Structures are given as structure tokens and as C-alpha cells.
Amino acid sequence: MSLELDDSVGEVAGVGPARAEELRAAGILTVGDLLSYLPMRYEDRSVRTPVSDLRPGMRTGVDVEVLSVRRKGRPGPRRATEAMVADDTGEALAIWFNQPYMATRFEKGDRAHLFGPVDEYKGAIQLINPVAADNADSPHLGRPVPIYRRIGSLGPGILRRLVSSALDQLAADQQRLPAEVTTQLGLIPMRDALRELHYPPTGADLALWEDLRSDAHRALAMAELIDFQTVLGLQRQRDEIEPGIARLLTAAAVDGVVSEFPFTLTEAQSRVLREVCDDLSADYAMHRLVQGDVGCGKTAVLGAAALAVALQGEQVAVLAPTEILARQHSVTLGTWGAALGVDVLTLLGADPKPTRAAAAQRLREGGPLLVVGTHALLQDSVEFERLGLVVIDEQHRFGVGQRAALRAKGRLQGTQPDLLVTTATPIPRSLALTIYGDLDVSRIDEMPPGRSPVATRRLERDEWPTLIDRLRAVIESDARAFVVAPAIESEEDGPETLATVQAVAKRLSEELGSDVVAILHGRQDSETRESTIEDFSQGKRPVLVATTVIEVGLDIPAATLMVVVQAERFGLAQLHQLRGRVGRGERNGECWLMVSSDITPTAAARIETLCETNDGFVVAESDLELRGAGELLGYRQTGPFGFRIANPRLHADWLRDAHQVALELARVDTTAALEYRERLRSTWRTRTRLARAG
């Protein structure tokens, strides 16, 4: 009775090293993770039927006495066990196939509770492979029970046993919210909620559980949503107290920056840039999210804002999720900056120490400049003298904690740096307001002129020769092609599997010539990666075989063909992002999704969605259906506040209630609210630290 949710899953009775390893591989590290492993459905095993009422086709339980047990058939693994069982109303046969241990499980005279399908064979009523227990107080029987999706070798029965041990061992006090809140909202106690999540009470409407809307789901989801919204509320309050920098950005100054760009802004880009500049000129700190589908031109907007602020004599930090993207931004912004007289620095984790130290030194000294970097910008050794604007590109790749960490670097002077974040993830407006509760949203809803949709098709494995012909045509026309594979290399990768960069590159080199094929992946050192992209971009090696390192942001206008091998292994959003790498220049783009022969219906549905639409919104809607909002918005994996039970889409009404409560909790100074905020802060600190380390 003393386990905490943060304890290792290895502490649960029945979890030895081997099982712990299997659970870990599925992302289940703690007791809390295990208890958040939701059943895929429930089966009501509380029903009991008198033996004389058993009819073929039923699935039911019986309370019986064992009259006799015997083995049947030839010895071997297929040998069956039969038991004659009876209650006051009659007799029936229970029969188990492939379960030799059942022969020793019961003896004549034992009481047993059985549950299973009923059949009739030669006029006799039989229970086929029933689940059995000595008494009705079993995790498997006698009540509504959870049915879990298998994890490795751990089937639903074993998982039920482990979950139920964890529930039994769980410490009594799991309360998170202040008592007034739980009373006001009528939430059941957390420990009961955790139990009922897996074991609905007898007689409960299981449809509510399967729709994730039971009282148990509500109590757990509310706790998550209120925590999350309160943190956003606190952050916002703090930002409002600390004034932002009011600077004078004249339209002429901004036009001067934009006139250095090699294109004219679209109407949508201009409108969004105006919204950004209004915030930058005001005396409150900006919190703005710029959302726009892959390829709509977010770089121009963030670049114009960043350069305009740097021209005012302030420092600007641009954070990118990958090194490739950071380098690309420093080239783009560097070119524009050079024309305007703004220094653009780069700070990457992969840079040699002296280079990084020199960059950090310049930031401390405080010259007006723009620095582009990766996570390396978040390190404690990086300090700014006068940070005026923080830009985070592809912000869904980062956690809320990282956003706060970078911004905190500008707080030294008592004002709050402005914050501009971008994302290609389309979020329905209603969801944006609640999830990004602390951000204002601008949308770039128009593509640069001359773009046509990327023609997308599914390609079967045996269409390889078609692919080779297409690649030859790409090379001849001086275009570029990406070929993306799910892995770098693997031991079991034979010549036929084509699952890895190495295997695909080898085969393509054989057929197209090794001098046209380049390889790019995350395990190369950064110099190799840089020169590889350069060669590809210049057309020295027009076919680039890569992992998903190229997924976000990469901008090579000459690229016209994106090929993904084993496309069934990628998520929808990921494939849409990959597809966004082509068709960015004057020539139309094509995306070929090559699949293996035996793909699942869901994978086929993903591919079909992509073939049918180029609209990021439709793709995201589909993705929501398939995965749930938490994961889509990136909080499940990277955010310090992973939603385990709450699903902002399914629980939109709860989210609204949570929002109200959280506003209050963030504001009032009652003892309960203060204690609650203290608890949140310590969780927040730990998780932020983890997010920064990770």
C-alpha cells in the first residue's frame, strides 16, 4: 500500500526485469504509466447464469462445483482437459484446449467460477476455454473487466494481473486538486478513479468507459486539464506583470527589411507580419503563434520581424528544432541580414567548444545581432545582454518548458522579451485557444503564387522499376529527389527489405550510379551533413537518401520528387511534412509513397488521405481521428504536461470547466490555492529540468 505514481514500474508485484524491459520498450516506465495504459474495451463478466439456463451462443459465467476432471486425446500440447461441473440446476461440461495446466488446476469437489462462450456438442452443453477462478474475487472474473491490447509477450490476462497489483499497492492518498475543487466539480477521489478506470463498478454503463467519458475519466482528465491550464494562467500573469519592450517599428522600416527578400510577400504574409509588428510596437510582451501549412512561407514573416528588431539595436534569438534547419535559417537570414547590416550568428550543439564560447561571448557583450541555434541556445552558459525577441520555429517540437527557459534569459532587464512561435500543425481555432491558452494566433492561409498541389500516389513494392525510371528523369531534368527510409541500418536488413537508408542507397547506387546518390542521417557528424546537403542542393548528387532528419523546414526549391519507402511506418503528420519538402520552387512536386505488401487498414487509410488531399487541415483532422489530440499537439511526447487521460477534443466541455477553475486557482491566494500552486511549481520544475536535459 505504498506505491507512488512516479515509482518505477519494476516495483509492481509480478514485474520482474524481463517484464519491466518489455513494458519499458512500450513507453511504460512508471506505475503511473502502467495505470494510464487504457483498456481497448471492457467485458462484463459479472453475469451469472444457472447451468440449466445455458444456451449455445451465450457468453456468461457460472458458479459451480467440480464433479470430475480428466484429460482427453493423445498426450501432447494439443491435449484437452475436460471437467464435469454442476450447480443446483444441472450439469455441464467445461473444456480447455491447449491449456495443459488446467488439468491440475481443479480437483473433484472444488468450487469454481467460470466465464466463457457456451456451445453445444452432440446434445451436451459445453463451456469452451472458460476463464476460471477459485472464487469470484478475481481480477479476471465476476465483474466488468478490462481487455488490454497485448504488449510484446504480455497478453491481456497478464496485464490485468499487473494493473490490479499496482492498484492494490498504490498509496492511499493520490489527491492532487484542492478539496474545494473536487467537491465543487463533484469529482470522485483519485485513487477510486484510477481503480474504476480499469474496473468499472458492476452494473455500470460500459459505453461511457469505452467513450472515455466515465466519472473515473472525468476525475483524472480534470486533474490534468486543471494543472495544465493553471500553469498557463500563472505564466501569463507573470508575463503581464512584467512589461514588454515598446519600440517604434515604422511601416517604412519593416518595408525596408522586406524589400531585401527575393519575392513579394503574399497578402496573408503581409497581414500576419502587420499583426506581429503591432505587438512588437506595443508596451505589452508579445505572445504570438503563427500557424501556416508547410511551405506557406513562415520564414519570411519570422525573418522580417527578427531583422526589424535587430535593426533597433536589440538581440534576437531564433530557435530551430534541428541542426539542419538552424543552418538553413542562418544562411537565409544571414543573406538578408548582410544586405541590411545585421550580424547573424549561429550556435549549434555540434560546434567545437571554442566556436560556441566565442558566440556566447558576443551575446554577453550585447552587440545588436541575431543568433540562430538549436537546443544549444538553452544552455545556462548562454546569456544575452539585451534579448528583445525570441522566435521559436516549429514550436510543436519543443515543450512549454523550453519556451519558458529561453524566454527567461531576457528577463534580466526587468522587461519581458517578445515571443513569436511558428507551427505547421493546423489546430482548429477552438482548440488553439484552449491548448495555446497563453498565445494569440495568426494564420497564414495562402500559399505563395504558382504553387500547385504535390501530386501524391501510392506505389507498391514491385513497382521499383517505375521508380528507377522516374529518378532517371529527375536527374536528367536537373531536379532533385529525396528518398526517405524509416531507419539508418539494422542487423536484419537483408538486400530485400529496403527498410534502411543503407540498403536503399546501395540498391539505388547500383542502378543509377554511385556518383548521383548521397546519404544523410542523424548519426553523421555535422560537417558531413552540411556538405551532403550542399552537394545535393547544388545538384552534384541529385538523389538524397535520408532518414526523417529532413522532415522539418528543409527548403530546397529544386527538389521535385519525394519518395518514402515503407511509408506505412510513418505517421500522417510526418508524411505531410515530408511531402512539404518538394514543390517549393517553380516546378511541381510529386510524392510517391511506397508500401510493403501487407499493410494494415489504418496505414492504408493514412496513405489514402494523403493521396486525396494536400490540405494540412484535412490531414490534421484525419490525424486527430487516428491518434487523439494530445499526441497531435506534441504534448504527449515532448510537453512537460503530457495528457494521459484528457483528450482536448473528446473532452472539450471538460476543458472549458477546467479553464474556469484554473483561472481562479491561478489568481486567488487562499491557503488551498497557494498549496496547490506550490505543488504544481515543484512538478513543473522537475519536468522542465527533464525537458531541458532531454
Ligand code: ADP
Ligand atoms: P514554411 O512555411 O514551411 O516554413 P518557407 O518559409 O520555408 O515555408 O517557404 C517555402 C518556400 O517558399 C521558400 O523557398 C521561400 O523562399 C518561398 N516563399 C516564401 N514566401 C514567398 C512569396 N511570398 N513568394 C514566393 N515565394 C515565397
Ligand code: MG
Ligand atoms: Mg519553416
